[in-house]
Amino acid sequence: MSSEIAAHVCLPEPRLSFHADRKSDHDIHPLRGLLRFGPHSKGLVPDPIRVATIAPVAEAEQLYAFMRSLAGKFQATERKDYLPEWPGFQTVFGTRVTGAAAGCHIKLDAAFEGEFEASERPHAVLAERLLRAIHELERSRQEFDVIFICMPASWSRGFVGRDDDDFDLHDHLKAVTAARRIPIQIVREDRALAYPHKASVMWRIGLALYAKAGGVPWKLADAEPETAHIGISYAVRPPSSDKPRFVTCCSQVFDGEGSGLEFVAYDAHEIEMQRENPFLSRTEMFKVMSRSLDLYRRRHAGKSPRRVIVHKSTEFKPDEIDGCMEAFHLCEAVDLVQVVSETGWRGARIEGHHKPAGYPVSRGTIIGLSAREALLWMHGDVSGIKDRGSYFQGGRSTPRPIKLVRHAGHGSWDDTAGAALALSKMNWNNDALYDPLPVTMGYAQVLARVIKRMSGLGSSPYQFRYFM
CATH class of the missing domain: 3.30.420.10 (Ribonuclease H-like superfamily/Ribonuclease H)
Incomplete structure (x- = not known):
């Protein structure tokens, strides 16, 4: 044998294809294709994409600044052999990003922070408060397209449950919001707000935001x-x-x-x-x-x-x-x-x-x-x-x-x-x-x-x- x-x-x-009718609009590199041709669903996504927010009062302005930075330009500082420059959300996707109406931004106050720090089950306290905020925003569902939820590092104790508790905050929030047909984007301090390689962050958040708003990149x-x-x-x-x-x-x-x-x-x-x-x-x-x-x-x-x-x-x-x-x-x-x-x-x-x-x-x-x-x-x-x-x-x-x-x-x-x-x-x-x-x-x-x-x-x- x-x-x-x-x-x-x-x-x-x-x-990958970037246009429904023009067969010549194709590329093997997804990000390069977006820069050359725009997304496959260009013109079919809300303009602007309206973002509601949930954030601790101390980090709210930082989250707003992060949203504004999606419109900026950033050179690649990692994966330089693959990642192109981020030229701004509107340049890539042909639509703008803006904050939703004034009533669609919830700040979690110091009283919640104190309750969270004192609790023996911080994950339960955090999940309950975030879900309450999401339900409050749901009353204005026609005023926003996606919710950004800011997650500072100080909340890390509440991201997962104890050893005897099968709990994951990310999956818990997605389970509730998916059932209600509400797209959310979790913005963590360590992976987004404080991450030093801004072009990487913008490409990842930008792609996710466009898709969650109903867009088809390719x-x-x-x-x-x-x-x-x-x-x-x-x-x-x-x-x-x-x-x-x-x-x-x-x-x-x-x-x-x-x-x-x-x-x-x-x-x-x-x-x-x-x-x-x-x-x-x-x-x-x-x-x-x-x-x-x-x-x-x-x-x-x-x-x-x-x-x-x-x-x-x-x-x-x-x-x-x-x-x-x-x-x-x-x-x-x-x-x-x-x-x-x-x-x-x-x-x-x-x-x-x-x-x-x-x-x-x-x-x-x-x-x-x-x-x-x-x-x-x-x-x-x-x-x-x-x-x-x-x-x-x-x-x-x-x-x-x-x-x-x-x-x-x-x-x-x-x-x-x-x-x-x-x-x-x-x-x-x-x-x-x-x-x-x-x-x-x-x-x-x-x-x-x-x-x-x-x-x-x-x-x-x-x-x-x-x-x-």
Whole structure:
């Protein structure tokens, strides 16, 4: 038996589209593309974007100054081989940012600070006061588009609960505001207000603000039409909860070019546990996939996709495969793909005389291990980002591949791996060139983490912008 593995294939870096009609408006670099062409939804977002605020009285002016600085210019002082100058929010996105009406700015007084400092459960005190402020702002919901919440370092004791308390302030706030369809942006002192590299902060906050206001920065330029991409993840509720132990969060993230960004959440009851991992019954999987498919049809005049690609982090059991196939019986092709993020594989580029090269494996490299399994390097060397030479995000370490395991579907790995590679560039809550996983997996995990804290799921789909 030969110990040799298959020859590798290297996929090109996926292109992003910045205009619905002008096919020439594309770039592989998301931020460079925004500077060259503007966002994909230019002219379709409120102008100005109105920002309401919640802040301690001592930090309120600092938060207002930070909002004004979004209109300024900042040179990159880190990641200089990737990050362009920030030229101002209006220059990038074609719309302005302004403070909301006078009644949409809440300052938390010294009395709250004293109560917070004296409490043995500071996270509960902080969460209750912030939610009270959000509910107060909700009375003026027509007067603002996004809420900025200032989080000074002095509040850090309240960001998480005690060891015996499954509490995370960020997820708790998102759970409440997402249920009310209110987008919020948490502005932490250490990561934004006091962070020294201002261009990085402006790009990250600017992108997030534009997306939370309903904007679409970019889409995929070369995506396969009539395709639906679905990601599945599971949320574990604390044993003390009176609700079902697990919630299946099923995210219908994209159609072929990247529109959609809605998801459904479903309380799952028929679950089998294996090695601490939940697996759905055929009936439960059918229900989840059927609701996801309905989202696609609702956006495409009742038409089913020709192809469906489903990603999840654990294997697809026979009952789950049967449930998917029953739900997608009208689709021509169904790919059920397990995405394994931790593998024992590494890769080194070998050049002349069988010596390691001085730069890493190219991003997009595929090595087929079998008809069912392949390695895909999501992280690696990328050409065309810098003026000269290639770009390696992070600049250190030996890139690890993810493993794709196909439990249904057939054909070459190019299409299956190419879709995962392209979806790694569709996180609008990040200014990086790509994420380490396709957004189907990344978003589903974020959603699952927040969903388990929601008091009621409801039957209506949610837009992801409320969870960013």
